[in-house]
Structures are given as structure tokens and as C-alpha cells.
Amino acid sequence: MLFDATALLIASLTVATVGGTVAVPEQPVTSPRVITSLYESSEAPARGWVVDLPTSLKQRSAPTVVAPALPIAAEQLATHTGTSLLHGLSALPPIAAADFVNAHPRAVHALLSTPPAASQVSSWWAGLDATAQRALSVAAPEVVGNLDGVPYAVRNQVNRGVLRSTIRELEVGGDAAVGRAVATQDLHRLQMLYRITDALGPATANPQRSLLTLDTHDQGKATIVLGDLETADYVSYIIPGMFISVAGNIVEWADVAARLHDEQTSWLALLAEAGAAPEVESVATVAWIGYQTPHLLNVGSLDLAYEGRDAIAATIDGLQTLRADDQPFVSLLAHSYGSTAALLALEDDTTVDALAMIGSPGSPAQSVADLGVRGDVFVGEAVWDPIPNSSFFGSDPGAQSYGARAMSVLGTVDVITNKVLASSSGHNEYWSPGTESMRNLALIGIDKGELVTDGSQLDAGRTLALLH
Amino acid sequence: MSTRIGFGIVAAATLVMLGGCAVQAPSSLSDSEARDRFVALLDETQSVVGGDWSVRDDPTPRECIVPLWVPGERYPALRLADAPFSIEITADRVESAWNAHELTVTRTEIGDVVELKGESSHGELVLFRVSDSAMTLTGESECRPVA
Numbered sequence: 001m002l003f004d005a006t007a008l009l010i011a012s013l014t015v016a017t018v019g020g021t022v023a024v025p026e027q028p029v030t031s032p033r034v035i036t037s038l039y040e041s042s043e044a045p046a047r048g049w050v051v052d053l054p055t056s057l058k059q060r061s062a063p064t065v066v067a068p069a070l071p072i073a074a075e076q077l078a079t080h081t082g083t084s085l086l087h088g089l090s091a092l093p094p095i096a097a098a099d100f101v102n103a104h105p106r107a108v109h110a111l112l113s114t115p116p117a118a119s120q121v122s123s124w125w126a127g128l129d130a131t132a133q134r135a136l137s138v139a140a141p142e143v144v145g146n147l148d149g150v151p152y153a154v155r156n157q158v159n160r161g162v163l164r165s166t167i168r169e170l171e172v173g174g175d176a177a178v179g180r181a182v183a184t185q186d187l188h189r190l191q192m193l194y195r196i197t198d199a200l201g202p203a204t205a206n207p208q209r210s211l212l213t214l215d216t217h218d219q220g221k222a223t224i225v226l227g228d229l230e231t232a233d234y235v236s237y238i239i240p241g242m243f244i245s246v247a248g249n250i251v252e253w254a255d256v257a258a259r260l261h262d263e264q265t266s267w268l269a270l271l272a273e274a275g276a277a278p279e280v281e282s283v284a285t286v287a288w289i290g291y292q293t294p295h296l297l298n299v300g301s302l303d304l305a306y307e308g309r310d311a312i313a314a315t316i317d318g319l320q321t322l323r324a325d326d327q328p329f330v331s332l333l334a335h336s337y338g339s340t341a342a343l344l345a346l347e348d349d350t351t352v353d354a355l356a357m358i359g360s361p362g363s364p365a366q367s368v369a370d371l372g373v374r375g376d377v378f379v380g381e382a383v384w385d386p387i388p389n390s391s392f393f394g395s396d397p398g399a400q401s402y403g404a405r406a407m408s409v410l411g412t413v414d415v416i417t418n419k420v421l422a423s424s425s426g427h428n429e430y431w432s433p434g435t436e437s438m439r440n441l442a443l444i445g446i447d448k449g450e451l452v453t454d455g456s457q458l459d460a461g462r463t464l465a466l467l468h
Numbered sequence: 469m470s471t472r473i474g475f476g477i478v479a480a481a482t483l484v485m486l487g488g489c490a491v492q493a494p495s496s497l498s499d500s501e502a503r504d505r506f507v508a509l510l511d512e513t514q515s516v517v518g519g520d521w522s523v524r525d526d527p528t529p530r531e532c533i534v535p536l537w538v539p540g541e542r543y544p545a546l547r548l549a550d551a552p553f554s555i556e557i558t559a560d561r562v563e564s565a566w567n568a569h570e571l572t573v574t575r576t577e578i579g580d581v582v583e584l585k586g587e588s589s590h591g592e593l594v595l596f597r598v599s600d601s602a603m604t605l606t607g608e609s610e611c612r613p614v615a
Contacts, residue, residue, distance in 0.1 A: 201528030206546075209528070255531045262530075262544055266606060269548070273599040274579040280548075280602075417583065418576045433532075464579045 078104045082116045086124050089143065090136050097139035112146050112215075115314055118321035121149025146213055148318025152229050156210035160200075166216050167193050192220050192247035199224055199254035199287070207261060207284075209254070219292050220246035221311075224254045226261045227284030229319060234329045236260060236445035237286045238431075239312065241336025241359070244293045256431045257287035260333075263442035270417075271448075276467035283446065284328075290315060294337055302393060305363075308341025313350045329353045331445045335430060337361065340393050346371040354378070356407060356444045358430040358437065359385050361392035368403040376449045378407040380437055382424040407444070408455035409437035415463055416451070493534070494590040494610045503543055506592055506609035509569060510545050513596065513605055516565045517558055521549045521605075532611035540611040545594075547605040555582055555598050562596050 072080070077088040077100060085107065089097050101108055115121065125133065137144045137158050144150055145158040170190040178186075193216060200209050205226075213223035229235060238257055240249070264283040271277040291308035298304065312332070320327060331354040334342040343363035346355065351372035358380040368377045379398045381388035388398050397404050409430060411423030421436035423429075430437045440452045450466045453459045495502055507525075514521050529541035552558040559575070559582045566573050571586035571594070581599040586592075586607075594607035 201526075205528045206524050206526045252531065258526070258528065258530060258544075262546070262606075265546065266604075269602070269604045270578065270581060270597060273597060273601045273604070274581045275599075275601060276579075416578055418578075433530075 074100050074103065078107050081107075081110060081114075083120045083124060085111055086116065086121070086143075089140060090124070090128055090132060092139075094135040094139040097136060101140045101142065108140075108143060111143065114310070115147055116149075118149035118314070118318040121147050121318075122321050125150050125154075142215075146215065148314045149321055151322065152210060152212060152225070155212050156225075159211040159214040162214055162216070163193060163196060163211065167197070188247065189216060189220075192216070195247055195250050196222050196224075199250045201254075212286075213288075213290055220289075221291070222246045222250050222287075222289050223315075224250070224257065224287040225284055226254070226257050226287070227282065229284050229286075229328075230322065231282060232284035232328050233281035234264065234283045234331070234446045235286065235319060236264070236283070236331045236333055236441075237288050237312075237315065239308070239332055239334035239338035239342050240289055240293055241334075241338040242294050242296075242299050244289060244338075246289050250287070250289060253287040253289060257285040259431075259433050259438065260442055260445065261285040263438060264446050267442060267448065268446060271464070271467065274464050276464050281446075285445070288315065291341065299337060300392075302340070302344075305337060305341045305344055305393070308338065309344035309348070312342055312345040313348060316345070316350050316352060329445075329447045331356065333358075333441050333445060335359055336387060336427065339363075339397075343371065343397075346373060348372075353447065354444050354449065356380065356441055357397050357404075358382075358407075358409070358441075359387045359427050360397050361387050361390050362395040362397055364394040366395050367401065375447070376444075377404040378440070378444055378449070378452060379404045380407040380409045380424075380430060380440070382409050382426060382429060382437075384425045385427045387427055405449070405452070406454040406456075407437075407440045408453040408459070409435065409440070410455055411436050412453060412455075412459065414439065415460060493612045499612050499615065502590070502612060503609050506543065506545070506607070509592070509594060510547065510605060510607065513562055513565060513594070514547065514549075516561050517549070517552060517603065519549045519552060519603070521547050523547050530608065532608075534611050534613050539614050541614055542611045543609040545605065545607045545609075549603045549605075551600050551602055552598060555600060558598050558603070559584060559596070562598075566594070 072088045072091070074096070077085065080088050089100065092100060128136065133154070137154065141158045141162045145155050145162060167190065170186050170193070173186060196211070196214070199222075200211060207227045210225040210229075211222065212225055213221050215221035238253070238260065240253065244253065261283060264285070268277065268281050268283065272280045290311040292304055294301070294304045316330065319330065330352045332342045332352050333356045336359045339357035339360035340363045342355065342357070343365055346352065347363065347365050347370055349372065351374060353373070354375045354377075355371065355373045356378040359382065360379065365371055371377060377397070379388070379402075381398050389396055395402060398406070409424040412421050413419070414421055421439055422432065422434050424432060424435050424437045429435065432438065436453060443449065443451050448467070451462050453462060493502070497505065524546040526544050526546070529543050532540045532542050534540040562584055563573050563575065566584070566586040569588070571588050574585045576583045576585070581597050584596040586594040586596075588610070590610040592607065592610050594605070597604045
């Protein structure tokens with residue numbers, strides 16, 4: 001155990017980018033107010049921006065759910081959870097709903113931490129008419145923008161609105177009455193939001209970039225999608241491990257997703273040109289920072305991995321719900337502590353088509369048979385990375401008894417393209433461009449596991465002939 | 469003596485630091501000129517090949533590292549077109565055009581696909597693939613220090 005802790009410590013010291021944590025206190029909770037007096041108020045937007053919601057074919061075809069006919073008093077609504085809270089919230093007039101969200105941040109946090117199933121959210125949302133959807137998006141954007149089951153185009157638009165308005169508030173803010181500590185926190189928060197803006201790139205970004213998760217408080221959360229989740233044939237989520245934060249790493253994380261997208265697109269185009277695939281298929285890659293990743297002092301605990309597990313489960317549930325009868329090939333590409341979070345999710349009810357773990361400290365599952373993975377499970381282990389063989393959280397996914405396939409990250413020459421592929425060493429070079437690791441991760445994400453190298457002599461035969 | 473040695477060490481260290489930390493782009497052009505040159509190379513390649521091209525260049529830069537460990541960024545390109553009338557003639561034309569720009573060109577056959585890789589002394593990379601199904605033109609501009 002001492003060795004394991006030392007290994008983690010050594011690995012952590014090799015981390016090139018360290019995202020600082022900024023402790024921002026939860027929004028002050030004002031006294032609960034009874035809001036029945038506001039019922040007769042108009043449906044004017046509560047905020048200064050207008051939402052013109054996109055529509056979705058699936059949304060229109062979803063079953064209708066009848067919302068409660070009568071609004072519930074705020075104090076009473078605050079005791080509700082899940083879909084009951086959603087129905088109550090959407091039954092309120094917009095200003096009352098906005099007041100409720102501002103006055104009960106803990107209720108909102110609880111709703112988003114343990115959200116209803118995406119199918120329930122999808123049904124609830126589809127049951128609202130366009131005016132109600134628009135009003136709720138303005139009144140409670142943090143809720144609408146972060147709930148899996150709400151159409152992606154809506155979430156992107158709402159979250160981008162929150163990003164813009166929060167930046168504006170913080171820039172203009174400058175409340176002289178606040179202390180230095182709060183001012184410093186606001187500054188850090190503003191810098192975090194600037195980084196998200198940078199990661200989103202220009203409006204003309206190609207592929208399009210969408211902001212599907214946005215939590216502007218504390219260490220923050222953000223999910224940026226490259227491509228179209230509603231239509232992509234292949235969807236790859238990249239799951240981060242220790243030290244990865246929104247403020248410190250979202251630009252880098254989006255860059256990894258962009259390079260993965262480039263690589264997958266290039267492979268699919270090549271396969272189509274070589275006649276190994278009927279047509280060029282599409283991909284979406286997801287720069288996902290959907291949970292608070294650990295730092296040195298709490299990396300030995302599974303607490304944050306459980307938080308990650310729940311967030312991953314909700315994310316995949318949302319995708320599979322919205323794609324209904326047009327399911328994409330879904331892969332999780334998980335690094336370090338993020339692989340533990342992914343494993344925990346896959347030990348439960350979550351299912352995906354492929355899983356790749358790099359630098360993994362394991363999980364309670366003892367073999368791939370315990371995981372909800374329909375296809376192959378891959379494990380990459382770099383030299384000088386002390387984490388993979390640590391079995392820190394109960395198992396070594398790289399052990400032969402585990403049943404996963406090896407994914408070479410040592411560097412080689414690609415037998416298909418003749419490209420020289422660089423080696424990854426240590427705990428933090430798995431995502432580096434031009435590496436064998438990135439090449440293999442890209443192939444895993446597009447269901448071309450037969451071309452993934454394992455460092456054995458068999459690699460010489462992993463050519464396009466395997467696909468014909 | 470020891471003072472002189474100490475001074476020498478400091479001076480040498482200073483020179484190393486100045487040399488190592490100087491942020492120098494691969495070429496003497498401005499950022500926008502370097503990007504324009506890269507786009508012009510792609511446009512010329514398209515023109516040499518002919519056909520209708522779908523330009524999907526991403527205006528969002530990718531991170532890269534300029535020696536020595538200086539953060540930089542470069543711009544990617546992705547362009548697609550239908551198959552040409554002749555794979556060999558098309559590949560030859562592109563190779564000639566790139567040679568004229570003093571790119572180092574490598575030609576590889578990947579199954580039925582002919583791939584040309586062009587690399588400039590500034591670190592630009594262009595990749596042209598052609599088969600009887602389609603053509604793709606991809607690449608990355610030179611890695612420039614983040615302004």
C-alpha cells in the first residue's frame with residue numbers, strides 16, 4: 001500500500017499541467033419565499049437574453065407527459081426531487097421559476113447530481129410546448145443546460161447563453177463591497193469561463209463545437225462536443241483523471257478531442273478510399289470534464305470516482321435515449337482515475353461498445369466479464385508509468401487474467417500508412433499527437449479494434465486486408 | 469580565478485537561457501502570412517488536381533510545441549473531392565507541384581490508395597491521398613508560438 005501511494009505520488013509529480021482548485025462558496029441561499037403571489041405575472045424573460053430554441057425530430061415524436069395543473073409553492077417545491085421537481089418547476093411562471101432557482105441552489109444541485117433517467121427528462125421536455133420550453137430555458141438555464149435527456153441543440157444554446165451572461169456579470173460586477181477573497185474567487189471564475197470560451201473556438205469551427213455541460217461554480221464542469229451527437233456514427237468520450245480541471249485544462253482537453261476527431265476522420269476517409277468501408281462515416285468526440293477530478297490529497301479515495309461514475313452513467317444514458325433507434329458506436333477512452341470512474345459505471349447498468357483504459361489504477365471489477373462492454377476492452381500501459389500495475393483500487397486491468405486486450409503505446413511504424421508513431425512514456429503522454437497511443441485510441445473509437453496494435457509480431461499482419 | 473570562473477558560468481548559463489528561451493517561429497513570416505502561405509499551398513494543390521473540392525478546414529488552432537518547450541499553435545486542413553480520372557497522373561502532378569515548393573515528398577501506396585506526404589523546412593505538413601473512390605487533402609500549418 002505504501003508502494004502504491006508512492007507510485008501515485010511519483011506519477012502525480014510527472015503531471016505536466018496542474019489545474020488549480022478554486023474554492024468558491026456556494027451561492028448564498030436567500031430565505032425561501034412563497035411565490036404564489038407572482039403567478040399572475042407575465043411570461044417576460046427573467047434574464048436579459050432571449051432563447052430561440054432549436055427543435056429536434058426525436059423531441060417532437062417523444063410521448064407527451066402532462067405537467068401538474070397547479071403550481072406548487074416554492075417552499076413546498078423545494079422538498080421535491082427528480083421529475084416531480086421538474087414538473088413543479090415547469091408549472092411555475094417564468095419569474096417564479098427563476099426566483100426558485102436562485103433561492104434554492106441546493107435543490108438544483110441535488111437535481112443535477114442525481115438527475116432523473118434521461119428517458120423521463122426527455123418525456124417531460126417533450127411534454128412542454130415551445131413557449132414553456134423557451135420560458136424555462138430563460139428562467140432556469142442551469143437546469144435545462146445540464147440535464148441529460150434535453151435535446152443537445154437546446155443545451156448548447158442555453159449553456160452558451162449562460163457562459164456569455166456570466167462572463168458579462170463578472171466583468172461588469174466590480175462590487176466594491178465584496179472582500180478581496182471574493183474578488184479573487186470571481187477573478188478565477190472569470191478566467192475559467194474565458195478558457196471555456198477559448199476551447200469552444202470561433203463560431204465557424206469545423207467540426208462544430210457544442211457546450212453540453214456548464215457548471216460555473218467551484219472547480220467547474222464543462223463538456224465540449226466536436227461533431228454532431230445527434231447524427232454521428234461513432235461517439236468517443238475522453239474521460240480525464242487526476243489534476244484535470246476546467247480552468248487549467250479545458251483548452252487542452254478540447255484540443256485532444258479535436259486531434260482525436262482529426263485522426264478518426266482521416267482513418268474513416270482512408271478506409272472508404274481503400275474500399276474497406278462502404279462510405280465515409282461521421283464521428284463526434286467529447287471533451288468531457290463532467291466530474292471533479294482528484295488531487296494529491298484525495299486521489300486515494302473512491303469518492304470522486306463514484307461522482308464520476310454517476311456523471312458518466314447519466315451522460316451515456318442521455319446519448320442512448322436521444323439516439324433512440326439510431327444508436328451510434330459508443331466508446332469510453334479513459335485515463336488514470338477517470339478509468340476507475342468509467343469502470344465503476346460499467347460495473348453498474350451502463351453499457352458501451354468499447355472501452356480503452358490508459359494508465360489505469362483499476363477498480364473492484366476483476367475481469368472484463370464484469371463490465372457492460374459489448375465489444376472489446378483495451379488497456380494501454382506506458383513505460384515509466386507506475387500507475388497501471390498498482391491495482392490501487394482492486395484490480396489490474398492489464399493482468400492477463402483480467403481478459404482485456406493489450407493496446408501498444410510503445411511507438412512503432414504504422415504498417416498501413418508507414419507513418420512513424422511516437423512512444424508514450426510516463427503517466428501523461430498517452431494523448432500526445434503522433435503517438436501510437438493516439439492512433440490506437442482513434443481506431444478503438446471507430447470500431448476498428450482489429451487494427452489496434454499490441455506490440456506483438458501479429459502487428460505486421462494488421463493491415464487493411466483484415467477489413468475486406 | 470574563482471571569480472572569473474564563476475562569472476564564466478553565469479555568462480554561459482545566461483547565453484544558454486537566452487538562446488533556449490528565445491521564442492522563435494520556424495519561419496520569419498508573421499502569423500497570418502504563415503497561415504496564408506499554408507492555405508495557398510492547399511489551394512494550389514487543389515487547382516493542380518482539379519475537380520470539385522469540399523473545404524472543411526477548421527479555423528480552430530491545435531496546440532503544438534515550438535522548440536524548446538514553447539507553447540504554440542497550428543491550423544489544420546481537411547479537403548475532400550471525388551476521384552480523379554487517373555490516380556497516377558494526379559499523384560504525379562501533386563508531387564511535381566510540391567517539389568517546386570521545395571517540400572520533402574514521400575510517396576506511399578496503402579492498398580489501392582496512393583499517399584503523398586509533403587513536409588516543409590518550416591514544419592508544415594500536407595497529406596494527399598488519392599484512390600479510384602475519392603481524394604483527400606489534409607495538413608497542418610507550421611507551429612507558431614502563441615501570441
